[in-house]
Amino acid sequence: MSQTITQEFIKLRDRYIESQFSRMNPMQRKAVLSVDGPLLILAGAGSGKTTVLVNRIANIIGFGSAWGCEEIYREPTQEELDQLHSCVVKGEKVPESLMPLMRWKNARPWNVLAITFTNKAAQELKERIGKMLGPDLGEDVNASTFHSACVRILRRDGEALGYPRSFTIYDTDDQKRVFKEIYKELEIDEKFLPMKSAMSQISRYKDQMVSPEGAEDLAGDIRNRQVARIYKHYQDRLRKAGAMDFDDLIYNTVRLLADHEEVRQHYQEKFKYVLVDEYQDTSVAQFQLVRLLCSGTGNICVVGDDDQSIYRFRGATIENILSFEQQFPGAQVIRLEQNYRSTSHILDAANDVIQNNAGRKGKTLWTDLGQGEKVEYYQADSEQMEAIHIAEIIGKNLKMGMKLRDHAVLYRMNAQSGPIETYFARAGIPYRILGGQRFYDRKEVKDILSYMAIVANPQDDLRLRRIINEPARKIGAATVDRMGDLAVQQGIPMLEVCRHAQEYATLSRAAGALNGFIKIYDQLEETAEEKPLDEFVRDLLDITGYRQMLKAQGEEGQTRLENLGQLVNSVKTYCDQQGAQASLEGFLEEVALISDIDSYDENADSVVMMTLHSAKGLEFPQVFIVGMEEGVFPGEMSRYAQEDLEEERRLCYVGITRAKKKLCLISSRSRMLFGRTQYNQPSRFLGEIDPEHLEMTGNVAGQGANQNGYGSYGGYHVPGGRSGYSGTSYGQSTGYGGYSAQRTASSTSYGGYGGYTGGGGIRSSGYGQSFAGSTVKEATPTQGGKHQYKPGQWVEHKTLGRGQVLSVKPTGGDCIVEVRFDRVGVKKTMANYAPMKPVEE
DNA sequence: ATCGATAAGATCGAC
DNA sequence: TCTTATCGAT
Numbered sequence: 001m002s003q004t005i006t007q008e009f010i011k012l013r014d015r016y017i018e019s020q021f022s023r024m025n026p027m028q029r030k031a032v033l034s035v036d037g038p039l040l041i042l043a044g045a046g047s048g049k050t051t052v053l054v055n056r057i058a059n060i061i062g063f064g065s066a067w068g069c070e071e072i073y074r075e076p077t078q079e080e081l082d083q084l085h086s087c088v089v090k091g092e093k094v095p096e097s098l099m100p101l102m103r104w105k106n107a108r109p110w111n112v113l114a115i116t117f118t119n120k121a122a123q124e125l126k127e128r129i130g131k132m133l134g135p136d137l138g139e140d141v142n143a144s145t146f147h148s149a150c151v152r153i154l155r156r157d158g159e160a161l162g163y164p165r166s167f168t169i170y171d172t173d174d175q176k177r178v179f180k181e182i183y184k185e186l187e188i189d190e191k192f193l194p195m196k197s198a199m200s201q202i203s204r205y206k207d208q209m210v211s212p213e214g215a216e217d218l219a220g221d222i223r224n225r226q227v228a229r230i231y232k233h234y235q236d237r238l239r240k241a242g243a244m245d246f247d248d249l250i251y252n253t254v255r256l257l258a259d260h261e262e263v264r265q266h267y268q269e270k271f272k273y274v275l276v277d278e279y280q281d282t283s284v285a286q287f288q289l290v291r292l293l294c295s296g297t298g299n300i301c302v303v304g305d306d307d308q309s310i311y312r313f314r315g316a317t318i319e320n321i322l323s324f325e326q327q328f329p330g331a332q333v334i335r336l337e338q339n340y341r342s343t344s345h346i347l348d349a350a351n352d353v354i355q356n357n358a359g360r361k362g363k364t365l366w367t368d369l370g371q372g373e374k375v376e377y378y379q380a381d382s383e384q385m386e387a388i389h390i391a392e393i394i395g396k397n398l399k400m401g402m403k404l405r406d407h408a409v410l411y412r413m414n415a416q417s418g419p420i421e422t423y424f425a426r427a428g429i430p431y432r433i434l435g436g437q438r439f440y441d442r443k444e445v446k447d448i449l450s451y452m453a454i455v456a457n458p459q460d461d462l463r464l465r466r467i468i469n470e471p472a473r474k475i476g477a478a479t480v481d482r483m484g485d486l487a488v489q490q491g492i493p494m495l496e497v498c499r500h501a502q503e504y505a506t507l508s509r510a511a512g513a514l515n516g517f518i519k520i521y522d523q524l525e526e527t528a529e530e531k532p533l534d535e536f537v538r539d540l541l542d543i544t545g546y547r548q549m550l551k552a553q554g555e556e557g558q559t560r561l562e563n564l565g566q567l568v569n570s571v572k573t574y575c576d577q578q579g580a581q582a583s584l585e586g587f588l589e590e591v592a593l594i595s596d597i598d599s600y601d602e603n604a605d606s607v608v609m610m611t612l613h614s615a616k617g618l619e620f621p622q623v624f625i626v627g628m629e630e631g632v633f634p635g636e637m638s639r640y641a642q643e644d645l646e647e648e649r650r651l652c653y654v655g656i657t658r659a660k661k662k663l664c665l666i667s668s669r670s671r672m673l674f675g676r677t678q679y680n681q682p683s684r685f686l687g688e689i690d691p692e693h694l695e696m697t698g699n700v701a702g703q704g705a706n707q708n709g710y711g712s713y714g715g716y717h718v719p720g721g722r723s724g725y726s727g728t729s730y731g732q733s734t735g736y737g738g739y740s741a742q743r744t745a746s747s748t749s750y751g752g753y754g755g756y757t758g759g760g761g762i763r764s765s766g767y768g769q770s771f772a773g774s775t776v777k778e779a780t781p782t783q784g785g786k787h788q789y790k791p792g793q794w795v796e797h798k799t800l801g802r803g804q805v806l807s808v809k810p811t812g813g814d815c816i817v818e819v820r821f822d823r824v825g826v827k828k829t830m831a832n833y834a835p836m837k838p839v840e841e
Numbered sequence: 842a843t844c845g846a847t848a849a850g851a852t853c854g855a856c
Numbered sequence: 857t858c859t860t861a862t863c864g865a866t
Binding site for chain 2: 117118119145146147148150151169171172246247249250278281310311313314412413414415435472476592593594611612613614635636637638647648651673674
């Protein structure tokens with residue numbers, strides 16, 4: 001009798017659990033419910049994989065293995081069965097009292113490890129889980145990047161590898177400095193072995209878990225032997241400084257887990273469920289890490305899309321996702337092919353392009369969002385026209401009620417942002433640029449961070465070298481080098497040598513200055529001990545004399561001082577967030593692991609510009625991809641090797657699939673790049689799209705394009721030789737000053753704590769800032785134009801000052817107005833965008 | 842030490 | 857074209 005009640009209950013339990021995830025499509029639901037064992041989710045672009053991840057984690061925590069499982073905590077009563085039955089029928093949540101019977105071997109939030117590609121994605125995941133299960137539970141889930149997860153493991157257990165608990169994390173800049181020293185020491189000629197190639201080769205070694213000794217064994221030619229030698233010296237230095245670079249974080253964690261059973265067991269028990277997002281972009285080392293972590297329970301779920309693997313150049317191996325089923329026998333594979341993002345012309349264009357790649361798992365995305373608009377292909381004459389066309393479309397879209405933030409401009413290289421940026425700034429279109437120099441990469445910020453770092457870790461000779469004479473303290477390079485030698489000889493940190501300067505004959509002359517530095521250092525240490533973190537940093541600026549130095553530097557110093565003000569703010573924000581947990585080490589760590597995309601704020605209303613790479617994971621109603629040209633995209637370097645070309649194609653696929661409703665692909669007949677004007681053929685990727693999905697605009701016909709208007713080579717005559725280069729410029733050089741001024745003037749927009757709330761690493765239009773709030777209004781073209789201009793007319797521009805109109809040319813729904821400004825010379829502006837109005841003379 | 846001239850170099854870039 | 861690094865001169 002009770003047997004039937006139990007069976008009945010279990011059957012209903014399955015139905016109930018399924019009903020909790022009823023908003024998913026069947027494939028998604030299957031992925032959410034398959035909790036145990038290895039699982040590969042092949043999630044196409046826009047297929048709702050984050051939703052799947054969130055729900056799957058919710059299921060793991062809420063119900064555990066209960067679905068499809070015969071086990072139950074105890075026999076339910078008839079009354080409980082009725083209760084469940086009524087919940088299922090009415091679609092209500094079961095009462096808490098019933099929950100113990102509803103779950104089986106469910107995990108606690110901290111038993112779940114979810115690894116994402118960026119900090120932002122991790123944060124988002126936590127928030128969404130929090131919304132489903134309650135904020136406390138969300139907070140307790142381990143959601144982080146590979147690197148932050150490794151840092152946590154290494155801080156706790158890294159001493160087994162001979163690193164101090166408070167090891168420093170070296171960024172690329174720090175790495176470069178170490179390399180420079182090693183090049184000098186080993187007398188290596190940069191011409192023979194460029195530092196960049198040595199650095200990246202060593203980075204690749206670490207990605208593949210190759211030790212310095214291993215590199216030695218592998219080395220065939222002289223160059224590789226040299227790299228192995230550098231590798232060895234480099235690791236030596238890092239170890240002495242108690243430092244790890246980004247690659248070491250992964251490499252060392254793998255070593256730690258592989259070689260120390262008790263540590264491994266601890267984490268295998270802790271992380272009962274491991275989930276990895278963006279699996280197509282993982283390295284060999286990351287794969288090994290994942291395998292070590294999950295081999296206790298075997299509960300590993302990876303989500304990825306082989307078609308979106310775009311980081312091969314950085315050590316990612318697409319093999320990880322392609323061979324998942326071999327690596328984890330018995331793996332389930334689930335494909336998510338329904339796309340919820342884009343309309344079908346866009347999606348079909350993406351499918352058309354990607355199907356030209358060999359070596360893919362193969363899937364075809366579909367959508368039920370309808371055909372939507374065709375993909376626009378615009379052929380411009382120059383990169384300026386490219387920008388103008390974009391501005392026109394944005395203008396039209398705004399009129400139709402779209403927001404500035406609905407628009408994204410994507411390009412292959414950061415260098416391509418310039419002309420568009422200039423034009424937008426001039427036309428008064430508020431924009432933001434992601435990428436370029438990060439806030440935390442600025443010299444003054446790094447200097448102050450270095451001061452903080454040596455207080456946290458007095459062994460950090462590299463950071464010490466950086467700031468010992470900044471501001472100038474009469475401690476020259478020769479003195480520093482001598483100190484470095486002494487430190488190496490005695491096996492002590494440089495700071496100790498410095499402290500006992502008078503005991504060394506070679507340092508006698510500088511002893512006074514060195515003593516002075518020690519006084520400063522001691523004072524810092526004391527302040528750090530006595531005061532809260534944010535006050536410490538504020539005082540640090542004065543104790544070190546840094547503030548005074550900048551004050552004496554005029555305008556540029558002022559900007560830098562403002563940046564440091566931001567730094568102090570960010571320390572404060574960090575303190576507020578962490579409360580009693582706040583620590584110097586903690587802050588430095590957080591800063592070291594912050595990226596640009598982390599600070600992208602989707603709510604700020606401005607057009608976003610970024611590289612195709614940084615656009616991964618984002619979506620916009622209207623997307624522009626510029627520079628669709630051979631030699632640009634695909635890039636010159638990747639045109640010939642099959643593998644490189646396929647990666648470019650995947651990048652194109654990523655770009656296309658960012659668009660929800662409208663996509664505009666733009667190529668230009670001429671393009672100035674690196675000071676040369678190039679005449680490129682339209683990108684082959686354009687030719688791969690079925691014309692059925694394309695709508696061509698621009699003066700395609702006139703310029704020798706073939707029937708399709710693209711794709712067939714030779715149809716386009718290249719002036720200036722067949723290489724596609726021409727020494728002569730293309731007449732685009734007029735009215736084009738003020739470029740660099742624009743850029744600098746517009747780089748001061750750091751709201752709030754860079755890494756947390758948005759701002760860091762984002763460069764914005766000065767106009768956008770100054771209008772903040774009323775921007776959209778200002779930038780929205782009104783019917784027929786808000787102001788009428790005619791040649792001879794005097795105008796007043798918000799930032800460019802007074803000027804006289806030279807010419808007015810209608811374009812689209814707007815006019816290009818050429819103005820000679822009193823202060824800055826001749827400029828072109830868009831009548832409806834520019835913050836400009838006619839004035840009486 | 843700090844400036845200015847000169848040369849080299851320049852994808853993509855998470856952490 | 858533009859930036860950045862390095863070197864030599866003041």
